[in-house]
Amino acid sequence: MKTLYFDCATGISGNMAIGALLEVCNGEKYLRNELAKLGVPGYELNVIKRDSHGIDGTYVEVLEASTGIPVDAVHEEKTNGSDYDSLELHNIHSHSHQHGLDLSLEHHSHGHCHEHEHNRSLDNHCDNHQDDHDNNHNHNHVHRTYADIKQIIEGSGITEDAKNLSKSMFHKVAVAEAAVHGKPIDEVHFHEVGAIDSIVDIVSVAIxxxxxKPDRVISSVVSDGYGTIKCAHGVLxxxxxxxxxxYKNEHIRFKQIEVPTELVTPTGAAIISTFAESYGxxxxxxxxxxxxxVGSRDIGGPNTLxxxxxxDVTADGETQNGDIIVINSNIDDSxxxxxxxxxxxxxDAGALxxxxxxxxMKKNRPAYRLEVICRAETxxxxxxxxxxxxxxxxVRYYPVxxxxxxxxxxxxxxxxxQIEAKQVSTTSGHTYTYPEYESMKSxxxxxxxxxxxxxATFEKGLRD
Incomplete structure (x- = not known):
């Protein structure tokens, strides 16, 4: 069984996930070919090797095609520093246009806004950045709705599985942002440049x-930081x-560690919750x-995913040992x-x-005993x-x-x-093949x- 394990000891963000997955599959050429099928212009994908406190890894950033400047660097200068990646609501965008502010969904790598290579002076630059930006970079402030983003993905030439994974991740972030701002999901809007950044991150991970194509995905308990960050909403x-x-909606297992800043972006949380079937x-x-x-922020140690x-190491004929949980309950009125x-x-929720x-039960009432076998994390x-x-x-539950x-x-x-089947090997060396019901039913x-x-045809196929 091909297993993918995410070690989120220092959090997770969109571009860090892309960098790690690229090293796992050596798929940069494939990724670029697939991204070209999106039909979204105006960006370049920069993939480089970078050191983070002595640990070498892959760093990924989305650049403006016309300037070569990272997309989120433009946003940082206009927001005066923000790690908070957000699907922006329309009323916030209206306010942003008056003050030269906008936010993007994904500020890559845990903090371009505090530690970006360009290192511009935000205080001096923000006063005149909006006019210069409009004149020199020719950006139109066009909004894309959540429905627009889905349409871009659905109309692209990437695989159906990649489309579905992309839409799932976008949906999780959009639902969270809509709940936070108290707005319907259909009112969630994206800024044009920020949406490019977000689309590339999320779709790249899906691709x-x-x-x-792992058989299963497991994640460590996700580590986030503590303290506050500054963004256009104020101090969060x-x-x-x-x-x-x-975290709440998707039942992500997480903990805070002694790093005084944000380590998990909303996009990072959406990524790990989409793929991880368990945590531990x-x-x-x-x-x-x-x-x-690799991320760009200095967190006092390696900033890596x-x-x-x-x-799996289990050989044919071996038994697999493992601790599981049994849940049971007596039910007499359902x-x-x-x-x-x-x-x-x-x-569907993960029960084994x-x-x-x-x-x-008492007074001779007929009832049912429900028994559920599951892993501890579910x-x-x-x-x-x-x-x-x-x-x-x-309910009662106990480990077994x-x-x-x-x-x-x-x-x-x-x-x-072809009929799908499972082969079972015993400790005595015998192998038995059983057809899958759903395959035969189909x-x-x-x-x-x-x-x-x-x-009967299946049994004949085995003999032949």
Whole structure:
């Protein structure tokens, strides 16, 4: 199983994720070819090697095509310094135009505004920057709505999977910003230049993840800083409101560390929540690649995001040991239809298995015992679903250990086409192949034949 592990010990931002993924897959040429299919002009992608406190990695920034200046550097000067990446609402943009301010969704790399190579004097430059910027760089202050961004992605030539991943990440940030500002999501607007920056970051991550195609993605507990940052909204506490909202909405496991500034941008939070299926320590695996994405801010140590690509070490026939959680609850006043819906919702939310057993409770009331098997990191989310969707007022949970046989997904050629299956290897050396129900169901439905005949054809394909 191809596993991708994100080490977010010093946070995560859009460009750091791009840099780390590029090192993992050596996909810069592929990325540039795919980005060309977006049809969004006015930018250049700069990919360079950079040192961060002795650690070498890849640094990525989006430059204005006409000037070669990083897009977010222009925004920093106009905002007088801001780490807060934001999908801006229309009323804020109106205010910004009067004062020469605008914000972009993604200020890359944890702080161009405080530590940018150009190192312009913001105090002296902001007084006349707006006129110079308009005259010299010919920028039109055009707004793009959230719907406009989706249309750009949907109309591009990138793969369907990359489109869906991009839209998912944009949606999470847009939902968070709309909630923070108390506005409907359709009223969230982007500034033209800021949107270019944001689109390139988010779509690049989607393109690279689709290119790598990991079987599973795991993240460390995400580290954010503390203290405050200055932006056009004023002084904000870290984590900033949009990032905090994504932490809550997406159940991201995070902690604050002793670094007095923002380490996780809203885009970074959207990225990790889109891909990570669990949070915790790196699993046991053989490493194939290590990618390091570098940020620009000096945080007193390496400002890096590390991504590890590897394979599970379990050999054929070995059992896999692991701690899991069992949740159970007795339910005597929910309908069968409701319980069926809950089962599907729990499985979709990450449960390893869900089952019901008929029981009798006090006064001989017929009831059901719900049992959920899950990993520790998904327990809280699954308990919330149980409380929201059933009539129970309490659940029990406890850790257990299990052993499971090695399973490998495969395809079996049959007279009716390929059928997906899983191969299970026992400790005694025997291997068994079982068809996947959904695959057989799909063939039976498409060809108008019985499940019984599909299963018989599968067995024949195994023998042949």
């Amino acid at each position: 690279l993840m689709d290119y790598i 506490s870290v984590p900033v409101p949009a990032t905090s909202m994504i 320590l790196m699993p046991e695996m053989n490493l194939n690649k290590i990618g390091i994405g 590390r991504v590890f690509l590897g394979e 309908s069968g239809e409701d319980l069926g819906y809950v089962l599907e919702k729990l499985m 298995d869900v089952s019901y057993a008929p029981i009798f 327990r809280e989310k699954l308990c919330e679903i149980i409380f929201d969707e059933t009539t129970t007022i309490g 250990q299990r052993e499971e046989l090695t399973r490998v997904r495969t395809m079996v050629d049959t007279e009716l086409g 063939i039976a439905s498409e060809l108008g034949v019985s499940m019984k005949s599909v299963r």
